[in-house]
Amino acid sequence: MKLVIPPLIYMLLFPGGLGLIMTGLLYEWVHRKLVARLQNRIGPRWFQPMADALKLLLKEEIIPSEVNPYLFVGLPVAGIAGVLTAGLYVPLWGFPAAYSFDGDLIVTLYLLSLLTLSTGLAGWNTRSRFSLVGATRTLTQLFAYEAPFMMALLGPALAVGSWRMNDIIAGNQGTWLMFTQPIGFIVAVIGLMGKLEMPPFDAPEAETEIVAGALTDYSGRGLVLFHIGRTTEMLVGLTMIAALYMGGINGPLDFVIKTLPVLLLISGFQTLITRLRIDQTVGLWWRYGALLVLLQWVVLIVLKGIS
C-alpha cells in the first residue's frame, strides 16, 4: 500500500506523533480491559487512559528541592522522544515506515531503550530511597532482558540477511516466522513485557516494596510523559513483533488483527504469573532466555549454511 503523506504531518500528526500517542492510549485501554476481565474485574471505559493522561497533563508538577531540575524535566521528554522517533521506523497501522535505512532495526531497538534509561536516570536524580532502589532495579532489569530481546528480533533479520526493516518484512512476506522461529517469537513477546515492566517483571515498580519505584517523586506532566512513553512503546513493540514474526502488516485491518492477539497473549501471561524478584528475573533471562535464542541462532545459521 502506497500512501503519500507530507513528512511533517507524518511526524507530528499521523500516523506518527499524536496519532501514535492516541492509538497507544487506545491499546492501553484494550490491555487494561483484558487484564481486568481476566482478573474478574469490570475494567475501565474506553476513554479512561486518555482522561488519565489529560488530567495528569493539567496537574501541577512538583519538582523536589534536591534534584537537578533540568534533568528532572528533561528526562521524560528524552524518553518519549526516543519512543516517538522509533515509531518512524516501524510500519505503524500497516503503512510503510516513514524512514528507512540500512540498520534501522538496531537503531529502533536502541531508541526504545532510551525510555528505560531515562526512567533509571530519573530515579537516580530524585534521590528518594524508593526511587534509588527502583532505578537500580530498572537498570539491572534492562541488562537482563535487553540482549535476549534484541537477539530475538534479530532472528528474522538473520533469516533474510539484512538489517533494514523494510527488506526483512519484504523478504519474509507471507511467511509467519513465529512458526519457523517459535523460540524467538516467545522471547520477543516476553522481552517486550520486560521492557514495559509488566508483571511478572514489575519488580522495578513493585508497589508493595518501593511504592512506584524510580518514578515515586514524579507528578503531573513528568509522570504522564513517562506513562505515555511506556504506552507508545507497547504499540511500537507490538508493531515490530507483528511485522517481523507474523508475515508483515498489510494495511490497518491486518495491523489490528495481528497485534491484538499478541496483546491478548501478553495480558494472559501477566495475569497468570506472580511477580519475580529482581534476582529471579535476571536468572530467568540469562539462564533460559539468552541461551534459547542463541540455540535458535545456531540452528538458523546452520540451516542457512546448508541451503
Added chain:
Amino acid sequence: MVATAPAPKPVNAELLADVEPRFVKVREFLEPIASRCTVAPGFNSPEPNRIDVNIEAGDLLTAASAFYDNHWGYLAAITGLDHGPEEDYLEALYHFCGGAAVTTLRVKLPRHGGSVPSIAERIPAAGFFEREFAEMFGVYPTGLQDCSHLFLPEDWPDGLYPLLKDTEIPSPKTIASMDGLDKPIVDQGGGRFIVPIGPQHPALKEPGHFEFTVEGEIVVGASMRLGYVHRGLEKATESRNYIQNLYLLERVCGICSHTHASAYSNAVEQLAGVEVPLRAQAIREIVAGLERIHSHLLWLGVAAHEAGFDTLFMYSWRDRETVMDLLEQITGNRVNYSICLLGGVKQDVNYAQADALRAGLDYLEQRSRHYYEVVTTDSMFLQRTRDIGTMSLAQAEYLGALGPTARASGVVRDVRVEAPYGAYRRFPVSVVMDTAGDLEARFKVRLKELFVSCSAIRTILDNLPDTELTTRMPRRVPAGETVSRVEAPRGEAFYFVKSNGTDMPERVKVRTPSLCNWTSVLNQAIGRQLADVPLLIAGMDPCFSCNDRMVVVRDNSMHHGVRSASSKGDAHHTEIWTWEKLRQYGIDFYRRGGNK
C-alpha cells in the same frame, strides 16, 4: 430443630486431668523461689485452671527462665495492675500458659519509680510486652535494650502513665503531630540506607512503621513502631459498664471482632458464674468459624498482592464477599458482627439460614480447594514462598510465635484444642499443622484451616442443641480475676479481666496475637531480599488495629502542635482551637499572603 446433640463431656474432670500434672511440675520448680517471697509466700489457685505465685522482683528472671528450662508453656502476656493510690502499690502479672493451665507470677511494686529486671534477653517475645508495660505504668525494666515508645506518640509527656488509676487523660489536642519520619537518612555509609515502609505505604493498608536497613537488595537490619491507631481502649473500659465494654472491645479489630467479643464475654461470664446456654455457645462457634474463613480469605488476597500475584488477590476477595454475605445473613452485620451478648447470643440461626450457610460453605470449600492447589503447585508462586522465611520449631517456640504462624513451624498451639472453651468442648476441631516452617507452609496451614472450619460449622448446624439463646446476667459482677483465652484467626487472644463487685471492670487487659508474632517477622527479615519483606510481613497476617488500642493528649510542655495566633512569641504554648477558629486562622493566613 434436631436434638441429637452429642452428650456433654464432663468438662471439669477432663480439664483437671490436663491441668493437675502441669501444676505439680510448676509447684516443683517454683517452690524455692516462691518460698523466698516476703509478701505472701506459696501458691494459690483462684480458679481450677489457674495458679498464682507471688515472687520478689529480684527473682523474676530466675522464675521466668524456669518455665522455659522445664519446657512448661510460654509467656502469654504481662499485665500491669494498679491497685490505686489508697492501697498504693501496683502489680506486674506475668502469665504463662501451658495447655489449659495458666500460671501467673505476681510481682508487687511501688506505684512510682518501681523497677523489674528485664526478661527479654531470655524470652524475646517479652520485649514488646515490657515496652508496653513501661510506657503504660512507668515501670522500666532494667536491662531492656529498647525503651522507646511502642504505642504512645513520641511527644507523649514524660511521667504521664495512662493506665495508672489516678491518671486523668486530658482532652485531645486539636492537631496531633506525627513525627519521627522526617529523618534525612539516605546514605548510612557503606552503601547502606534505610527503606521505610509505612505508616502510609501501598504495602500496608493499615498504619505501622518499619525501617529496613538495606545493603543493595539485602536487608541487614529491621525495626518497627506501632501505635498509629492506638485508641486507649484498655483505659476506656475502666469507665464503662460491662455491657458498654462489649461493644467497645468488639471494635478492637475489624476482622476478628467476634474473637474479642467472645473472649470478653467468656471472661465476664466466668466471673459472674453464668453458664451460657448450649445453643448460644454453638452459634458463637458458627460465627467464629465464619470469621476465620473471612479472615483467612482476606489474608490470602493480601498475601498474594504483596507477592505481586494480583489475580489471586482479586479472586479470593470476590469469594470473601460470599462469607461476608453469610455473616450478614446470620448477624445482620458484615464487619462488627455483634452476635454476642453477655450470657448468650442475640440472634438464632433458623432453617433457611442454615441452608444458606450450607450452600455457601460448599461453594467456599470448593474455591478454597482450588486456591490450595494454586499455592501448592504454581511454580512461579512457589519461587516466592518455598524455603523463604523458614522458621524452625525451636525458633518458633523461642520467639513466642502464635497461631497459624507457629503451627506452620510445627508448634502445636491452638487454644481451641489445648484449652477448649464454649462449644469447642462439644464440637472439637482438629489442629492443622505443618513442619516446613516456610511461607508456603503458612499458606497451607491457613487454607487447610478453611476446610476444618467449613466441616466444623456443618457439624454444628446438623447438631444444633435446642435450648434458650440467653440466660440471666447480673448487672454487677462479683469481685474476682479471670483469664480468658480465645483462638483468633491469627492465634491466641489473651484477656485478663479483674472485677471489683461494681458494674464496671477494674481492669481489662487485651493481648492480641499479632503482638507476639512481630518478633519472629523482624528476625526472619534479616538477611533476606527486600522483595521478600512485604510477603514476610503478610505471612504472619499482621493486624495493626488489634495491636494498637491512640490516646491523644494536650500538654503545655509539648513542643509540637498549633502555635497560637495570639501569642506568636511563645513557641511552646499550645491551646485548644475550635473548628471555627482554625478556619478563621486559615483565611487570615492566606489573606496576609502566607507564611512571611
